[in-house]
Amino acid sequence: MSKVILVVDDSATLRMSVEMTLDPAGYEVVHARDGQEGLGQLQNLEKQNKLPVMIISDINMPIMDGITFIKEVKKTPYRYLPILVLTTEREDSKKMEGKKAGASGWLVKPFKPETLLAVVRKFTRTLS
Amino acid sequence: MEDKLLAIFAEESHEIIDTLERGLLVLENSQDPEEINSVFRAAHTMKGNAGIVGFDSVVNLTHLMEGLLDEMRQGRTKPDAETVGLLLSGVDALKVLVNGYMANESPAPPAEIMSALSARLGEESPSPGQARVAAKANAAPRKDSRYRITMRFMPDIFTTGTDPLQLLMELAELGTIERVVCHVEDLPRFEKLVPDNLYFWWEVWLLSQQSLSTLDNVFIFVKDDNEITIAADDAPGQGPSPEPAPEPAPVASAETAPPAPAPERPPQAVAAKAPAPSPPGKAAAPAPVPAAPAKAPAPAQAFAPSPTIRVDTEKLDKLVNLVGELVIGVARVNQLADVAGGETDHTELSSAVEALDHISRDLQEQVMRVRMIPVEGTFNRFQRVVRDLASELGKKIHLEMSGSETELDKNVIEQIADPLKHLIRNSADHGLEPPQERLAAGKEDTGTIWLRAYQQEGKIIIEVADDGRGIDRNRVLNKAQERGLATPGVTYSDKDVYGFMFQPGFSTAAKVTEVSGRGVGLDVVRQNIEALRGSVDVESALGAGSTFRIKLPLTLAIIDGMTVRVGGEILTLPLLSILESIRPLAQDVKRVEGRGELITVRGEYLPLVRLYEVFDLPTERTDPTQALVVIIESVSKRFGVLVDDILGEQQAVIKSLEQNYQKVEGIAGATILGDGTVSLILDIHGLEKLAFG
Numbered sequence: 001m002s003k004v005i006l007v008v009d010d011s012a013t014l015r016m017s018v019e020m021t022l023d024p025a026g027y028e029v030v031h032a033r034d035g036q037e038g039l040g041q042l043q044n045l046e047k048q049n050k051l052p053v054m055i056i057s058d059i060n061m062p063i064m065d066g067i068t069f070i071k072e073v074k075k076t077p078y079r080y081l082p083i084l085v086l087t088t089e090r091e092d093s094k095k096m097e098g099k100k101a102g103a104s105g106w107l108v109k110p111f112k113p114e115t116l117l118a119v120v121r122k123f124t125r126t127l128s
Numbered sequence: 129m130e131d132k133l134l135a136i137f138a139e140e141s142h143e144i145i146d147t148l149e150r151g152l153l154v155l156e157n158s159q160d161p162e163e164i165n166s167v168f169r170a171a172h173t174m175k176g177n178a179g180i181v182g183f184d185s186v187v188n189l190t191h192l193m194e195g196l197l198d199e200m201r202q203g204r205t206k207p208d209a210e211t212v213g214l215l216l217s218g219v220d221a222l223k224v225l226v227n228g229y230m231a232n233e234s235p236a237p238p239a240e241i242m243s244a245l246s247a248r249l250g251e252e253s254p255s256p257g258q259a260r261v262a263a264k265a266n267a268a269p270r271k272d273s274r275y276r277i278t279m280r281f282m283p284d285i286f287t288t289g290t291d292p293l294q295l296l297m298e299l300a301e302l303g304t305i306e307r308v309v310c311h312v313e314d315l316p317r318f319e320k321l322v323p324d325n326l327y328f329w330w331e332v333w334l335l336s337q338q339s340l341s342t343l344d345n346v347f348i349f350v351k352d353d354n355e356i357t358i359a360a361d362d363a364p365g366q367g368p369s370p371e372p373a374p375e376p377a378p379v380a381s382a383e384t385a386p387p388a389p390a391p392e393r394p395p396q397a398v399a400a401k402a403p404a405p406s407p408p409g410k411a412a413a414p415a416p417v418p419a420a421p422a423k424a425p426a427p428a429q430a431f432a433p434s435p436t437i438r439v440d441t442e443k444l445d446k447l448v449n450l451v452g453e454l455v456i457g458v459a460r461v462n463q464l465a466d467v468a469g470g471e472t473d474h475t476e477l478s479s480a481v482e483a484l485d486h487i488s489r490d491l492q493e494q495v496m497r498v499r500m501i502p503v504e505g506t507f508n509r510f511q512r513v514v515r516d517l518a519s520e521l522g523k524k525i526h527l528e529m530s531g532s533e534t535e536l537d538k539n540v541i542e543q544i545a546d547p548l549k550h551l552i553r554n555s556a557d558h559g560l561e562p563p564q565e566r567l568a569a570g571k572e573d574t575g576t577i578w579l580r581a582y583q584q585e586g587k588i589i590i591e592v593a594d595d596g597r598g599i600d601r602n603r604v605l606n607k608a609q610e611r612g613l614a615t616p617g618v619t620y621s622d623k624d625v626y627g628f629m630f631q632p633g634f635s636t637a638a639k640v641t642e643v644s645g646r647g648v649g650l651d652v653v654r655q656n657i658e659a660l661r662g663s664v665d666v667e668s669a670l671g672a673g674s675t676f677r678i679k680l681p682l683t684l685a686i687i688d689g690m691t692v693r694v695g696g697e698i699l700t701l702p703l704l705s706i707l708e709s710i711r712p713l714a715q716d717v718k719r720v721e722g723r724g725e726l727i728t729v730r731g732e733y734l735p736l737v738r739l740y741e742v743f744d745l746p747t748e749r750t751d752p753t754q755a756l757v758v759i760i761e762s763v764s765k766r767f768g769v770l771v772d773d774i775l776g777e778q779q780a781v782i783k784s785l786e787q788n789y790q791k792v793e794g795i796a797g798a799t800i801l802g803d804g805t806v807s808l809i810l811d812i813h814g815l816e817k818l819a820f821g
Binding site for chain 1: 287
């Protein structure tokens with residue numbers, strides 16, 4: 001069974017680029033357009049019995065932003081999931097905010113596919 | 129795969145550009161921080177997306193726009209007309225850039241706009257938001273070095289989603305782990321143990337060819353908040369090995385790493401051992417999962433699943449087509465059941481068929497509805513159009529929209545934008561007066577254009593109205609006579625006169641302006657709308673304004689038709705165009721020199737078209753008094769159509785002749801009737817051309 005990764009970003013282009021990077025590496029990418037959808041997807045995935053191994057989230061999103069999303073995730077049983085925050089240079093302070101909220105790591109957009117893959121591997125290593 | 133990304137980028141770019149445009153126009157009138165935010169976000173996303181696909185010019189331009197919008201967000205710049213204007217020109221340039229890139233060009237960013245934006249930002253030169261230079265290449269040393277690494281984490285490290293085991297494993301991939309020491313001395317007594325916390329710390333001796341900075345990178349996300357040390361070490365972990373060192377393991381392994389303090393506390397194991405489905409949910413909280421969100425501040429909607437999905441329109445078209453076939457098929461079965469029912473008692477059969485008929489029609493309606501989208505998107509675009517028109521024409525124009533939630537078939541919406549734009553231009557240019565003239569006429573100096581959409585009697589009505597000078601009937605008539613469209617001396621109704629405006633080559637504009645008068649007249653509007661099987665008419669009052677009213681069918685896939693017989697053929701006429709049908713008396717039909725055959729309907733003379741002549745269909749009923757005349761109304765004229773008989777009204781699913789055979793003048797398509805026979809659907813506009821040239 002492939003490892004599921006939830007990508008939360010309002011940009012479809014970004015989500016697709018993440019998917020194109022991770023899909024060939026054997027990850028299944030599930031999309032959400034904002035934090036609220038992200039929380040919904042977590043529930044959907046649980047119902048299908050395929051919880052993600054990791055979450056990748058943008059910060060600046062409509063409806064529910066990334067910081068709020070992380071804080072919400074931390075209130076749920078999914079709080080041990082690694083969360084990678086996507087930021088831009090402009091949002092350096094957001095990186096700290098994300099970290100405080102409980103993010104596991106961050107990546108500056110736009111990123112190279114190999115960088116993303118390396119970071120994702122970092123958080124999804126297993127013993128088997 | 130690359131194409132797929134570009135396609136998504138292109139689609140999303142159009143949405144973003146729409147949002148930018150709409151948002152900027154709203155901003156000009158209000159300073160709603162939420163709106164500023166959403167415009168900023170749009171520019172931000174655009175920049176990010178362009179970075180992903182490598183469209184540098186777009187990145188550079190959006191970088192500056194984003195900067196200016198950020199200033200606005202911070203309240204340092206006001207969204208005044210000038211700033212908004214500058215940003216709008218940026219949006220226009222974005223469109224050009226995106227289109228350029230999509231056409232495989234490498235367009236340069238617009239220098240003028242770039243420098244204007246930079247100037248507003250107080251930047252000397254446009255600083256491109258370049259991609260961050262990737263991490264330094266590691267010149268890997270040949271020889272193995274020995275490193276001693278200590279890892280002490282915050283007790284609550286697990287809640288940040290980091291698992292120390294994974295870091296150990298990552299280290300193990302970078303070299304050979306000589307020795308790992310797990311320090312367990314901080315472990316509290318069981319009663320004091322917090323299951324979520326980490327009480328251990330590790331010492332690792334690693335033999336690796338990697339540089340120090342590569343190893344440092346392993347801890348990139350944790351080194352700020354946790355005590356991590358990495359040092360070159362010559363002694364293979366004898367000296368440094370602390371007293372309590374409990375049987376050092378040769379290689380980092382699961383046994384050394386997470387000897388979980390509490391057996392039923394597997395958070396780290398969750399991430400490490402089991403990528404498998406359920407653990408985090410079960411492991412972390414005893415409460416069942418659904419209970420958890422209840423604690424969240426926004427509980428109810430917080431877990432709403434994604435509300436929409438995108439579907440290829442081609443798939444929808446296929447679905448619509450198939451359902452159409454289904455409806456026809458059921459109608460056929462229905463007919464057969466009727467026949468069978470006539471002979472014997474088949475009530476059960478016919479009630480079953482009836483139920484099937486109901487369901488298939490419901491299904492059809494629902495499927496059709498899927499294709500419907502609100503006209504809002506198209507309407508909103510006109511804010512910009514009107515704004516540009518106003519400044520171009522030196523007029524003050526206010527656009528008032530209503531009914532933008534009205535839904536229309538997606539195909540229709542796509543094709544209605546151009547005609548609407550034309551009508552709006554027409555209203556702005558010809559309808560509305562310049563401010564002084566309006567004031568002189570006792571009106572407000574700002575003219576209003578209304579754009580309304582609503583549903584009426586199963587049709588969608590879209591109106592473009594203005595409170596301008598109205599249509600001067602006499603001027604139109606003079607022009608029509610000049611152009612040979614109207615015959616001098618003949619009395620024309622208002623409707624006829626307005627109809628002239630929709631004839632090819634008609635233009636009343638005294639001077640050709642930049643805005644209208646581009647050689648494209650209302651006749652093109654009419655053609656476009658008739659191609660959608662709609663109609664357009666005009667109401668006007670001199671001095672008070674005009675209203676152009678477009679009537680459209682709800683969908684293009686189905687037509688409400690009247691089936692008529694001509695000879696052995698069954699033809700379908702679009703109901704939308706039919707006014708009435710009559711059986712004429714002998715004295716009502718006359719042949720007039722130069723005007724062909726005419727029929728009198730309540731004192732009005734209408735041209736009579738004999739369908740069997742137009743389509744060359746053999747029939748016995750050539751005497752109008754024995755046949756029927758269907759009165760048809762098109763935009764430009766009313767005329768009678770002679771048919772043998774009227775069979776009834778029927779919804780017809782249109783099959784394109786063009787796709788399956790070839791285009792036939794005067795025929796809009798074909799449909800299959802309940803009994804399986806094919807009926808050709810007449811195209812009124814084409815028929816008019818065939819009959820009157």
